[in-house]
Amino acid sequence: MEVKKATIKDVAKKAKVSTATVSYVMNSSRFVKDETRERVLKAMEELNYRPSTVAKSLKGKDSKVIGLIIPIIPHDTSADFFLTLSNGIESVLNEVGYRLVISNSHENILNELDQVSMFSTQFTDYIDGLIIVPTLKVNNESYEVLNTQYPVVYVDRKPNNLKNVAMDMVYSNNYFITYEAIEMILKKNRRKIGFISGPIDVSSTVERFDAYKDVLKKYQIPLDENLIYVGESSYQSGFKMAEELLANQEVDGLVVVNNTISMGVFKYLKEQKIKIPEEISFLSYDDFQWMELTEPPITTIRQPSYEMGQVAAKLMLEKLEAGTRQSKEICVDSKIILRGSL
Template structure:
């Protein structure tokens, strides 16, 4: 049997309005004894207010939608945690949608969010065209939106992003300062803007140092460990590089795996820089040098931006915040000395051995 507010009012011998005032913690007009009696009956009947009915009156659901591309990537659970921490403190629920980076799933997530009438949205997209000028009005008029990590291809929006070009620059400059010239780069997916921005920073650092950009050692990755592993194998097999800049930490883990297979020592024979500073980086041996963007804090700031926008009735002017990256130097990079011929020969032998498997 479903308990209603009318049942409580009848049992307490008060009006429905009085019970409603108690449930909503309204002060005045109700004696202490009456309030205590109503609260005791609510507890005895194990009554829970109908959030859907309440939202119909207030037009607020106290919930936000969070759309991410890949829950398996350790970057995103840290982001989710940051969003939830702020949202929960403000009594908001977080509805999580995982899209696997699929455009159709992103569109479906936006549709479901609109149906569920969430108060606002935080969105990380893998497909720049998903959110466009055509659907912007119909979504934002009901649910203000904050973009995070990846920028959309629309004219005006609010979001929180890292200065990815600067990050790519300082990561590459670190390797150049360590006397590396042949620096391989494993990119993220071509359609993701932050990957292109990091690549731009990589190329700019080389140009500023007077080092030619070698397109042959810039390989496409997918922000997954396997993609980093496959690309690193090619770079190591071809004896083409002394250092690798992987545009996220997961791909850097793949570089470690490839180096181990080819018996290449990090950093003595191959320096490696990652990107994200995931929480378990320090568990690697050697510990990974990487770009820190404080992912959990990004989630917190994005949630605060959205709640501020909701507090303004969604009318707050669109603006984006760009955070500065920080290079965390650990043990996976070192000064480059010309490799011995025995090292080159060993890599060739390992290549032959791997090719025969």
């Protein structure tokens, strides 16, 4: 039977320290008390933990390798978004002789911390920088590990739990584009607009929900919690949420801010023979080919995933070339694709 190889998380747990502290000990990148250092070294010895020497031996002056961590969940069409973003990053890096190493956190904070630790210890002398789409909760521990090593660029989502921390960030105008799209629905004299979403726990979804609340307030429409449904990001969940919402409420507009959920919602509307847009205006997020093939074609907000990847890669190269720690935030505009569902 194959023996499981110890990870940096195992060492941290046994030594009763953070993964960041293990990183500091291994790389001598920060002062660590002698007692703590000895505890970490003892844990490494007892677990027979050894950092990768292969990766370290590959390092010359510059490895010309960039790491990327993305949060893809199985059976979620948002995987297309992150893969397209990855292609955008790679298209820029390839032009200047850089390679991309991709890791998937599966939208799990523990996986993400383990991968951050891997890049920050075993591969710290292998990669020149790290681009990351953070999971639901980025905490100070994970940020400290990142902040003590190579340049790091966050893309698509702003870490929720880091306050007053300067960082390099590439994102889209989620709030303003969502506000504008919902306002289009309101201008069609719709007043009972439902909001259906996956978990509202990453910055992009939070901003879309804030836009929904704020545009209603502008038009003096009271926020009705009975019109707000939050559930799992899946086709089945979308179908069920639409069924429950429309069975209990009069609705003349729907805003669905997750493309996977949108498929389930649209399926329910068609099964119930609810006329779009005559009876209900329908707005979705992201832009997939199936949205053009429906009857009517669906109005959606197209996120510039490829362009965001390109900008993130260019920002990373700029950081590497300049060698500066001054942070920069860049917004890449999304676009409303008007079709026939509003």
